[in-house]
Amino acid sequence: PTNTMPPKSEVEATQREGRLICAINALQNQEIPSIKEASRLYHVNYDTLRCRLNGRPSRANTLPNSRNLDNDDEKTLTDWILDLAARGYPPRKWIVQDTANLL
Incomplete structure (x- = not known):
């Protein structure tokens, strides 16, 4: 239950x-x-x-002080990660961090 x-x-x-x-x-x-x-x-x-x-x-x-991405950037990054994972290439943590820093 x-x-x-x-x-x-x-x-x-x-x-x-x-x-x-x-x-x-x-x-x-x-x-x-x-x-x-x-x-x-x-x-x-x-x-x-x-x-x-x-x-x-x-x-x-309220948004946390540690938040670095706005809602649009976060959605863009999430969509990119999901797209890569769907194609069989889940990104490593450092790649996600580098991409997030570019946004």
Whole structure:
């Protein structure tokens, strides 16, 4: 039997994100007077809530700092790798790195 339940940490992260959104909405609709009160009522971190109110996106919605290729370049590189592999020539790591550096 295959387990179709997401990992507990994923469920918790989704619930936490939902509570953050509810807290932000309550503050923006002036249903709650302060960030401190909203963080307590919705069980979310005060600093996270404050940063989100100031426009910082969630980590899930940001690109990592180590990312060197944009989406188009990444797709081009992926298509090239798949094409080579389909023809029986899977590229070695150094070839992929060199090609990525050219993009």
